[in-house]
Amino acid sequence: MHRNPSDAEIREILQAAKNIAVVGLSDKPHRTSHRIARFLQSAGYRVLPVNPNLSGPVLGEEPYASLREIEEEIDIVDVFRRSEFVGPVAEDAVAAGAKVLWMQLGVINEAAARYAAERGLTVVMDRCIKVDHASLVG
Template structure:
């Protein structure tokens, strides 16, 4: 598994506008909230994906990726590695371009499946850290 280069990640972050965040918690002390709030403040549209809440960060929350009625540039995953296979299935259905899982969230089979299908996949990296380094 090899993530895209920092230059490629910079292009992704520079061109993306909408980030669907799977597992975005409404709890301000959780990492998913802190990271998503920082990305929202940086100008990205955040779309929460969490069936247990109605809104997060002032945005309507959806139960799963396939319920989102608009185009998503990046799917950022804050769920445990064992859920990546199921999330990848929905990711393929919505035709987003970039599948991104946060630190310590890795599934080699999902990585290979999605990259073999032509998608950009970034695993085990924090989108907030990458954005801060590359801006």
Template sequence: MSFNSIEKEIKELLKNSRCIAVVGLSDKPERDSYKVAKYLQEHGYRIIPVNPSLKNDVLGEKPYSSLKDVPGNVEIVNIFRRSEDVPAIVQEALLLKPKAIWMQLGVSNIDAAEQANKENVLVVMNRCIKIAHGLLLGKNQQQ
């Protein structure tokens, strides 16, 4: 199975999901994690910040120290952390039973991806969710 799933599968995921936990979200507007989360929020997604160093709300949402602390339904876990940090994050993420684990550009971990796949969780690695959303669900694409 290919870990970078086909475009149709990713498009369906983005169309049918509403809640995204962003692991490694920064409160600094110049950071990519902030820009991506803001974009997603502007396109109708609820963003859940996950970063132990955050003490105040980010983009109007309460931050959580860990995925273990996140209440409710998370459909996508979007990871802005180093590749070597991914296995522990995926282990926590699987407790939430998300539809997908999404590793941003420059982030990948085959072992963690295989672990998620065993739980029937879609895995996207080394790809920007903002860019994918724009390409697949942008103004010129059929919703």
């Protein structure tokens, strides 16, 4: 069973990160993924939208259909997909050389967490990056 990093480790992750790929980012401002990505931008992170259904910029950034298309360093992959769809995201995160796989609150996939962790990624599961940033970084 997956065990999340400690609060101190999560604080370090958030303080060190610069680029956050948001998988499942919506271009609709009322969607949770959009609101959290906008918050992450306001906190100083570069948000890289990942969603094959997007056709134009979201939050001022060109979208990618897949993590594998991103050529720059990815510090955190923030996942807004249903739990059963996280396996391929974990595979793409590993292939893209990401450092952290972060499954948002309510997203739980033990097999994907194990896969990513066994290949060197830090895995955070079933936690909200915005809540953690507010409480641990400020």
